[in-house]
Amino acid sequence: MPGNGREEMSRATGIGSDRSAAVAVAVLAAAFAIFFILPFAGLVDRALDEGGTWDALRTSEARDALVLSLWTSSVTVVLAIAFGTPVAYLLARGHFPGRAFVDALIDLPIVLPPTVAGVALLTAFGRRGLIGEPLESLTGYSVSFSSVAVVMAQTLVAAPFYVRAARSGFAAADPQLERVAYTLGASRLRAFFRILVPQAGPALAAGIILCWARSIGELGATLIFAGNLQGKTQTMPLAIIQAFEGSSLGLAGAISLSLFLLVVALGVLVVFRLVAARGGEPR
Amino acid sequence: MSIEFAAELRVGTFSYSAEFAAKDEILVLFGHSGAGKSVTLQVIAGLLRPRGGRIVLDGDVAFDAKSGINLPPQARRTGYVVQDLALFPHLTVAQNVAFGIAARAGREERIAELLAKLRIAELADRRPRSLSGGQQQRVALARALARDARILLLDEPFSALDEALRSTLRQELLRLRSDLGLTILFVTHDLREAHLLADRIAVFDGGRILQITDRETVFRRPASRRVAELTGVANIFAGRIAESGGTDLVVAIEGRRFSCARPEGSAVAEGDDVDVAIRAERVNLRRLAAGATEMENTVEAVINEEFAYGATHTLRCEPTHGGPSIEAELASRPYEVLGVATQKRWLLEMPSADLHVMPKERAPGA
Structure with a gap:
């Protein structure tokens, strides 16, 4: 805070008024903070008031949603790593025609509304989709309304977060290190795992966390492409939606699932910060 | 290996x-x-x-x-x-x-x-x-x-x-x-x-x-003017072979004649345009004795720029009676002993063995 003398002087000379600007900033910031904190406070307050939060989590509906969410999001992360890592490497280190195009394409699902992604998946892999229709007539198998569809929806929406993080991690690593590793006899694969991956480690971890958090929270694409079947495609966000539409879970169930997701999200943020702080350490 | x-x-x-x-x-x-x-x-x-x-x-x-x-x-x-x-x-x-x-x-x-x-x-x-x-x-x-x-x-x-x-x-x-x-x-x-x-x-x-x-x-003995430049030769003069009959070559540089060691392995003939290089530290300073005239391969010159690098001094010299500008380098001890700080007029000697004749490079694109 400015001293009185300075305050008077600034008034006297009419040059700006530090104090009112500071007050305005403080008020705006406080209002913003309150707006962000209140809903979560409400959630916690309601969960405590209602009681039975823990019981609601133990209903079959909630448990199914929880289990499905956990395993599908884990599979999504594994798929993102398996298929996304080579893509990220090529985007960071490769020179091939259309690299800028692929780069932009990877970012598309990040900015695209997930519902659009769901519709798009449906038109490609759905019963009457581009691939889905011939596939079903040939093999009799359809992915729609199965857990496979859940994983597909989550992968489309969440994997780009991993690819993007991995790409910047690879790009930020010094290529000279790998070149020297080659002269020391390391194969490309050994140089990748022993030299590049450790350097990009924090970025990869951050990508994995983001990807997993995004798949846990995925709603729109899953709802449209995979449907909302308990135990098969009803992940936690979908179960919450269902609760408001009158499922046996009720509001209490919705609240307890929400609370669970909130705790997970907070945990993710903390881990993310820790990883980022480690990555930012001076070399 | x-x-x-x-x-x-x-x-x-x-x-x-x-x-x-x-x-x-x-x-x-x-x-x-x-x-x-x-x-x-x-x-x-x-x-x-x-x-x-x-x-x-x-x-x-x-x-x-x-x-x-x-x-x-x-x-x-x-x-x-x-x-x-x-x-x-x-x-x-x-x-x-x-x-x-x-x-x-x-x-x-x-x-x-x-x-x-x-x-x-x-x-x-x-x-x-x-x-x-x-x-x-x-x-x-x-x-x-x-x-x-x-x-x-x-x-x-x-x-x-x-x-x-x-x-x-x-x-x-x-x-x-x-x-x-x-x-x-x-x-x-x-x-x-x-x-x-x-x-x-x-x-x-x-x-x-x-x-x-x-x-x-x-x-x-740089192979060319470019090598001489890259290796930090301070003096590179354009000249023309005036005589190639004796053991040493005689090269005309800016109206003065200098005898230069015959370069090994490169054939030069009278009338050829050449570049002549001498490193600054190979140039000798001689006192101007009263009435002394310029001897072979010496140029009377005045120091008009000096740079002190601690261990060495770089002297930029202008000839008094025509000829090329010459840069000389002197260690600090001889600099003091000779009293170069106060005496600026010297006879610069460029020994023929240190004057290195290089064939002229063709102009770029020629």
């Missing part, structure tokens, strides 16, 4: 073509940045593929454009050390050195031996980022040697270090060379470094080797 090298390549507008051989020596690749020195090392290491040529390391063909042989960098056994060292930050010193040692048997002993040789045994468990610049340098050298490298490729490895550290490491390198009998290719743009380390020097310019020979010859 030996290398035979011939390669040509083109990267964008940069065209490169060079050929040389080296065996059990330190060959300094000298030149400005972009001259093709680093490219040479990358081609030898197998990191850059030339369009044509042939590279033989210790009798093994590493690259041959004609027969399509191109060993990958993993199979070439070169010790490549880059300017920023590229130490693996997540590995300890010992792990960095171990990275290139494939065999498990005897690995620990080998690491210990290398660390001892480079005098960094006590740093084995430290990570690179906790080491000083000189220590990191030694780790990089130890790592490069770990694979029984047949040739050491050093790309300006000392450029980031301070002067005191650089000279210790240079001594270290000379010691390593004689201990291990290594062939070392050392890239630098630093004249002093080139002079101190080199058995031979290859002068690079614009993707070509302009001259490759022993150190003294490069410095005293």
Whole structure:
């Protein structure tokens, strides 16, 4: 805070008024903070008031949603790593025609509304989709309304977060290190795992966390492409939606699932910060 | 340990073509940045593929454009050390050195031996980022040697270090060379470094080797005006051969005649345009005795600019009776003894043995 003398002087000379600007900033910031904190406070307050939060989590509906969410999001992360890592490497280190195009394409699902992604998946892999229709007539198998569809929806929406993080991690690593590793006899694969991956480690971890958090929270694409079947495609966000539409879970169930997701999200943020702080350490 | 090298390549507008051989020596690749020195090392290491040529390391063909042989960098056994060292930050010193040692048997002993040789045994468990610049340098050298490298490729490895550290490491390198009998290719743009380390020097310019020979010859008998410029010859005069009959040549330079040693191996005839080079430190200052006239190869001149570098003084001199401007370099002791601080008028002597005649380069594009 400015001293009185300075305050008077600034008034006297009419040059700006530090104090009112500071007050305005403080008020705006406080209002913003309150707006962000209140809903979560409400959630916690309601969960405590209602009681039975823990019981609601133990209903079959909630448990199914929880289990499905956990395993599908884990599979999504594994798929993102398996298929996304080579893509990220090529985007960071490769020179091939259309690299800028692929780069932009990877970012598309990040900015695209997930519902659009769901519709798009449906038109490609759905019963009457581009691939889905011939596939079903040939093999009799359809992915729609199965857990496979859940994983597909989550992968489309969440994997780009991993690819993007991995790409910047690879790009930020010094290529000279790998070149020297080659002269020391390391194969490309050994140089990748022993030299590049450790350097990009924090970025990869951050990508994995983001990807997993995004798949846990995925709603729109899953709802449209995979449907909302308990135990098969009803992940936690979908179960919450269902609760408001009158499922046996009720509001209490919705609240307890929400609370669970909130705790997970907070945990993710903390881990993310820790990883980022480690990555930012001076070399 | 030996290398035979011939390669040509083109990267964008940069065209490169060079050929040389080296065996059990330190060959300094000298030149400005972009001259093709680093490219040479990358081609030898197998990191850059030339369009044509042939590279033989210790009798093994590493690259041959004609027969399509191109060993990958993993199979070439070169010790490549880059300017920023590229130490693996997540590995300890010992792990960095171990990275290139494939065999498990005897690995620990080998690491210990290398660390001892480079005098960094006590740093084995430290990570690179906790080491000083000189220590990191030694780790990089130890790592490069770990694979029984047949040739050491050093790309300006000392450029980031301070002067005191650089000279210790240079001594270290000379010691390593004689201990291990290594062939070392050392890239630098630093004249002093080139002079101190080199058995031979290859002068690079614009993707070509302009001259490759022993150190003294490069410095005293540059092959061309460009080499003379690159190696820091202060005095390069344009002249014309006036007489070529005697043991020495007589060259006319700006209306004055100078006798110059006949250059070995290059035929020059009367009337040829030539360049004449003499290093500033080869110019002698003589007192102007009363009534003395100019003798052979002397020019009466006045010092009109002086630069004191501590150990040496650089004097820019203008001739009194016509002739070329001459730069002389004097150590600080003779500078004081001669009293150059107060006396500015001197007779500059350029000994004929030090006046080096070079054939005129053709004008660019001609």
